[in-house]
Amino acid sequence: MIGRKLCARLAAGSAIDGRPIEAAHLIDVVTPAPPAGARFATLCEALDVAAPTAAAKAIAARPDVVFHLAAVVSGEAESDFAKGYAVNLDATRALFEAIRLEHERSNGAYRPRLIYASSIAVFGAPFPETIDDDFLAAPLTSYGAQKAIVELLIADYSRRGILDGVALRLPTVVVRPGPANRAVSGFFSSIIREPLSGREAILPAPEATRLWCASPRAAVGFFVHAAALDLAALGPRRSLTMPGISTTVGEQIEALRRAGGDSAVRRIHRQPDESSARIVSGWPGRFAARRALALGFAAESSFDEIVRVYLEDDHVPAVA
C-alpha cells in the first residue's frame, strides 16, 4: 500500500533531490501496476523476494536508490515463524549481499542509497513515558525482531561503505485504505475506515490503548524526504524513529465522531480479543523523535488531521 502510494508520488514529481528519475524497477509478489503520469521508464516485475535469484535481479541494473518495503506483516510473522524470518530477514540480507557483490565488482563505485521500512515494533514494553532516540530495541514480536536485526545490518553495511542506508521506523500507519491485511494493527484503521463507508468494524483492544501514528501520506513523505537527505549527517546510527502523533483508541473514536457523526461511531463493535490486546499493549505509544524532526521529517499534528487526509486521499463513500 505504501509502496503503491510512493510510486504515485515519485511519478508525480519524476525527480529525487532535483535529479530527474531515469527509470524505475517496481517489484512486488504480484506484478505491480505502473504509476500514472511518470516521465520515466518503468519496469514492473512480479518477484518473490524470498526466491533465490530475486535479490540479484533487483540489483542487476545497479539502481541509485532502493526503497525496500517488502515484508510479511506482524500477524503472519507471528503465526509462521519460518516464513517471517525467510522474508523479513533472509530476503533482505540477500538484497544487501547482492548490493555488496555489485559494490565489489565496481571496485567500490556502486554504493546505492537504501531506504528501509522499519517499524516502531522494534520497541517493546516496559517503556519510559516518552521514548527517546537512544532507547533500546527490545521487540516483543518476531516481526519486530526481524526489523531490529535488519536495522543492525543497515548500520553495519553503511559503516562499511557498501551502501548508504537508513531505516525509517514507521509509526502505525492509519488510516490504511481497505481491505485489511494481516497486521495485528489493522483494527486501528478499520475502526475509522469502515464506519466512514457505512460498514461495521470490530474493536479487539481497550479504548485506553495508546498508539503512535501517522497517515499513509506522511509515511510516503518520510521515504521521499529520506531519498533526498544527506545521510552522512546521521553518522553511524542509521535508524530513525519517525514523527507521528500519540493518541488513544478512545481519542480516535472521538475524531471519528467529529468526522462521521454518532452513526459512524455506533458501527464500532467492541469484541475484546486477548491476543491482539496483549500484542498492542506491548507497543510503544509516545516518542520524542528528536533526530528525525531535526532532519526535517514531518507528520500530522492531530488525529483529526489524519482523518482528513484519509478522506482526501483514500475514502470510498458508502454506496447509497
Place this chain on the structure above:
Amino acid sequence: MIGRKLCARLAAGSAIDGRPIEAAHLIDVVTPAPPAGARFATLCEALDVAAPTAAAKAIAARPDVVFHLAAVVSGEAESDFAKGYAVNLDATRALFEAIRLEHERSNGAYRPRLIYASSIAVFGAPFPETIDDDFLAAPLTSYGAQKAIVELLIADYSRRGILDGVALRLPTVVVRPGPANRAVSGFFSSIIREPLSGREAILPAPEATRLWCASPRAAVGFFVHAAALDLAALGPRRSLTMPGISTTVGEQIEALRRAGGDSAVRRIHRQPDESSARIVSGWPGRFAARRALALGFAAESSFDEIVRVYLEDDHVPAVA
C-alpha cells in the same frame, strides 16, 4: 580460552544447580582436550561451527544446557566481512534452528538452556557517562553488529519457548593468558601479561582509554551463574550487561607497577596505531549493570584484584 576455563570449572564441580552433570560434549574448531577430574563422560569433537551439519551434530543428543562461545574475534570479523557473518551470525542461527527442529520433533518438550557469550561491543559511541540497561545497542564494528543480532534472535527464540536463552555481554576480559588472539582488545591484556613475564609489550592506544573489564575467572563465573539461574526472572529482555570495573590504560599501568615494579612498566612501548585507537575509543567504558548485579552476577572490584587473579590462575614466570 574462556571455554577451556569453563570446562575446567564445570569438571571441578561436576554439577549445575546441584544436579550432577551426566555428560559433556565439547566442540571446538580443533579437538578440545577433556577437562581433568570430571566425574562425567566427555565427548571431545573437532567441528567447524560454520559447516552445514555442525549444528545438527551439536544438538543431536539434546543437551540440557548449551554454552555458545564460538566466534570470529573483532579484528578478524572487521577484516573478513563474509567470514564474520558466516561464523558469528549464520552458524549461531543454524544452532538455534537445530534446536527448533528438536523442539518441534519433541512436541515442545525439548527447550534447552542456552547461554551465549555476547559482548559490550554491541554498544557504540556516543555514550552517556554511565550506560544503563536500557541504552540502545549501536555497534561500531561488524563483530558488535553480529553479537547484537544474535541477542535479538535469543530474545525471540526464548519468547517463542523454543529455548531458554540469555546473552551475557562480557566486559573486555583481562588479563588473557597468551598467546594473543586477533581481538583488537588484545593489548589490554598483553601490556600486563608480557611485562610480568619479562617480555616487551606494545601499547597502541592512549593511556586515557577507558575500558570496562573483568578477569577470565569472573567471566567463567558469569556462565556458571547463568546456568543455574531462573531465567524467567529476566522477562523478555534476555541480554544482560555483565558487571566489571571501569578503568583506564593509565590506571592499568599503575596496577602493573604495584605488582611488577618499574622494570615491568618500562617494558611497555608506546606505538600509537590509529586504527586500534579509533576502534577502542568507540568502546564503552562505564556501565551501571544493575540487572546483572541484582541477579547475583559478580566481578572484581579493582584492577589490582584482576592482576592478582591473573597471577594466581595463569601467570607463567619469566625463565631466568
